[in-house]
Amino acid sequence: MGEGSLVSLLWLPTAVRDQHSSGLTWTETTDPKGCLHTTETSGWPSYQGWTVEPHATIMPLPNRGIEIRQHIPFSQGSFSLRHTQSQPTNTDFIFQFELIGTSDPNGNPAMYFWPEADDTVLKALLDQVIIPLSDAYGIPLKAPKFLAYPASFGATSVRMSNSTFDTYTGWLGHEHVPQNDHGDPGLFPWSKMIGLNQMPLTQAEYDAISNENWNGINIPYKVGDHSTPANPANPNAEQTPASQLGSAARWSEWALQVVKDSADSNAVIHAAVNALSIKLDALNVRLNNLPDEVVAALPPASTGGLTVDDVKNAVTQVAREGIASQPVG
Ligand SMILES: [Zn+2]
Numbered sequence: 001m002g003e004g005s006l007v008s009l010l011w012l013p014t015a016v017r018d019q020h021s022s023g024l025t026w027t028e029t030t031d032p033k034g035c036l037h038t039t040e041t042s043g044w045p046s047y048q049g050w051t052v053e054p055h056a057t058i059m060p061l062p063n064r065g066i067e068i069r070q071h072i073p074f075s076q077g078s079f080s081l082r083h084t085q086s087q088p089t090n091t092d093f094i095f096q097f098e099l100i101g102t103s104d105p106n107g108n109p110a111m112y113f114w115p116e117a118d119d120t121v122l123k124a125l126l127d128q129v130i131i132p133l134s135d136a137y138g139i140p141l142k143a144p145k146f147l148a149y150p151a152s153f154g155a156t157s158v159r160m161s162n163s164t165f166d167t168y169t170g171w172l173g174h175e176h177v178p179q180n181d182h183g184d185p186g187l188f189p190w191s192k193m194i195g196l197n198q199m200p201l202t203q204a205e206y207d208a209i210s211n212e213n214w215n216g217i218n219i220p221y222k223v224g225d226h227s228t229p230a231n232p233a234n235p236n237a238e239q240t241p242a243s244q245l246g247s248a249a250r251w252s253e254w255a256l257q258v259v260k261d262s263a264d265s266n267a268v269i270h271a272a273v274n275a276l277s278i279k280l281d282a283l284n285v286r287l288n289n290l291p292d293e294v295v296a297a298l299p300p301a302s303t304g305g306l307t308v309d310d311v312k313n314a315v316t317q318v319a320r321e322g323i324a325s326q327p328v329g
Pocket residue numbers: 036037038080174182184
């Protein structure tokens with residue numbers, strides 16, 4: 001369920017395919033990570049004869065957006081990290097992206113300076129790369145502190161140990177990876193980029209979609225300050241099965257609102273649909289398990305003459321009708 005069933009994104013929808021290798025076999029497929037690099041070039045690199053390429057290369061088009069060329073499908077590892085010790089780097093379920101330009105404040109002024117990337121470029125990177133990867137592979141939308149180059153080079157306070165890296169899940173830069181000394185992408189403007197997220201959700205709400213505990217009370221009723229899709233009579237109502245289904249219905253309504261309000265952003269639609277998929281997966285599991293859970297929760301001989309199957313059928317019926325009977329408008 002959830003993330004597992006969504007791992008089908010092999011190529012970014014807006015990328016041009018430019019493949020030179022089938023890639024490396026993952027040595028681990030837990031703790032997914034995304035890694036950002038800067039190329040320190042102004043044009044498309046050829047990666048030392050296509051031996052050290054990332055999954056994809058991103059060309060910034062200042063104040064217009066980005067252009068993406070993808071080299072390795074996401075089912076395989078890519079090559080841009082050094083690997084000198086037993087802890088894997090390139091094959092540790094890390095999706096790598098090279099940003100064309102520089103992270104060096106004293107670098108060639110003709111190169112795009114990523115620490116001061118413009119909003120349009122950052123938004124495009126977020127919508128076309130970061131969010132699709134995070135949605136598909138369950139990479140948390142977080143990153144460690146970035147240092148400015150050249151303070152980011154070598155053994156720094158932000159360079160992870162092998163063991164920290166191994167279990168870290170989230171986004172990071174080459175400057176955080178152990179066994180490596182490169183300081184790219186320097187002071188990457190992570191927070192500024194995340195602040196451009198159009199989804200009408202706080203970070204906590206976004207996390208709640210992915211991490212929701214369906215057996216507890218961790219179900220968000222309010223969806224940011226977006227138009228309220230439903231009217232839960234009592235926001236603190238008991239989390240009955242019907243109200244959980246009602247919550248799912250409200251999430252669907254929210255996703256439709258996002259799609260409707262999006263001028264032309266396929267990535268936003270993609271993110272909304274993925275968020276909804278996670279929700280629906282969880283809902284299906286919940287629905288399938290509910291009759292057994294209810295029966296298990298009943299004290300012995302409390303079914304009032306009904307058979308166990310009668311009870312299960314009744315629960316199933318109530319749950320299914322709950323979907324249709326919940327007003328979402
Ligand atoms: Zn790098």
